[in-house]
Amino acid sequence: MTLTPKKQQEIEAVARQIRVDIVEMVHAAACGHPGGPLGMADFMATLWVEHMGIEPGNLHDPKRDRFVLGNGHTCAGLYAVLAHKGIIPREMLKSFRKLGSPLQGHPHKNPELGIDMSTGSLGTGLSTAQGMALAAKINGWPTRVYVTSSDGESEEGQIWEAATSAAHYGLANLTVLVDFNNIQIDGVMREVMDVRDLREKYAAFGWHAIDVDGHDIAAIDAALCAAREETARPSALICHTTIGKGVSFMEGKASWHGVAPNDAEAQEALAELSV
């Protein structure tokens, strides 16, 4: 099933809106992580518009799909997409990272807001998503569980514990989307700690693993369709992305991992994104 041009345009528009929201949220909070979620915006938009079965009307349906943001620091992107879905009130985005806000600096589980798991400490998301997928399998539910991860997070040993057991239990209802932008906090991945070929690694662990251009919406959609058709193995989409994508002065720069834009930078970024 290929995307119609109309659907493709819709996803592109959502991705652009997510990017605008990320810049505005991180700027308003005067802190946070803009680079990662900007890079993930295209695959997050494709996933949530076309594949994810989480809607305002089914939030409390136990059989609905689940989502875990393994690389929790990129939550500005998750909050933006949940706002697009009408699950988080748009007004609430302004409270990101502020006292009393449910939109914490790293996601905190909140059944009312569609936040299915608390994350923040890298390495734990794949395990929790696996537990959800296992429960759905035990119950015979159609639930699919999507979890994001990253190249940096793949340095955590627990990721490979979970990769081992998810394959062992044949959790075909589990899909991980790995944001591979070649950047981690301390610099370029190859210099800090090279995780090498993640597709090969996941495949060696018994997963259905695919390399995909993380900014090619049609390719992402096709990979997500392939994951849904897989019946025996969990799927790993290694999404090759550019950190800071869409904001020229942030693209490819490790320095934008966890720094908020100042007023002038935010203005410039929003001008670029609104073109």
Added chain:
Amino acid sequence: MAQANLRYFGLPPSPPLIGARLRPPQGTRPALQELLEALGTSEYNAGPDQRPSAGFFRNPSLPIRRVTSTLTPPAVQVAATRDAYGVALAELGKDNPEIIVLDADLSGSTRTKTFAQAFPKRFFNMGVAESNMMGTAAGLAAMGKVVFASSFAMFAAGKAWEPIRQTVCIPNLNVKICATHAGLTVGEDGKSHQMLEDLALMQVLPNMTVIVPADSIEAKLAIRAVAAHDGPVYVRLSRAKTPVIFDEDYVFKIGRGTQVRAGNDLALVACGVELSAALEAAEILAAEGVNARVINMATIKPLDKDILVAAARDCGAVLTAEEHQAIGGLGSAVSQLLAHHAPVPIEVVGVRDSFGESATADQLLEKYGLDAQSIASRSRDLLRRKNA
């Protein structure tokens, strides 16, 4: 204040327990007998030279301590709390189809194998990967399952501490961490396996409830209570067979301490295997004219404030005993509570800032000052401070 029904604690009732019921094992009721049989419990009818000191895993080759060898040897029934865990889990599996059990390649030792054999579709071996096991447990719980996750205490509480914090306690999920082989009584495996820091690591976590059953009867009741409780729980269980203390009429409630011996000269507050030692110490002290109150503090968190404040006010001195570091466990929790609400002289009996070593359980309890004689001795110190 709750007063426990005492079944047996290894020594004859002298002086008689006020309000407590001490019955010899000959009077065992069918229900208890059934449990003991299910647990494969042995009954000692040893002579004066080889009976366990209060059933305390005594190595027959060791010299019997004078004070206990003069007492009439009773029959002592012993059982391991981990065995009771296995039995309780298998029973709960019948009642609640939502119960899922995870283990990290130690199901034979932790006794989750009993459940695995009865309910193979609801048991998942996660391999030697404790952190992933805790995260998986959290995910299952987030979907509505009641999840029991087991390993040795060292690995469950130690190795997987941070995933427990992030994935179980922060989202406040219904995961029951039942950790066996806690403390020095692991014995010969030595310090790498003798978890003496788990109570500190677990009670410091918000949302976590921490329980240390004193015997197999209490362990079984605690597991039932834990299954019905909504939220994260850590249950500390032992490898070694320890004396069966409670009667099957005993009522366990999370967060409630129980007085198991009346007295007003000082209060001995103990948990886990140390309850037997405290009861034996109370008898040693009784022979010296000191009447010790003994309290079983099975729930370390939340602490039973009422029973502790009453003990401090009535007795004026409190000794705590645990098979754990003296820093960060029961003693720390009780001290902190009483410092606020009823300051009295306190003596904390625990391992004093050191790791253990390889030896028999009984040798280790003696060497590290956790046996009845040590508790009696520290009680005398405490009484001197109280009366100074």
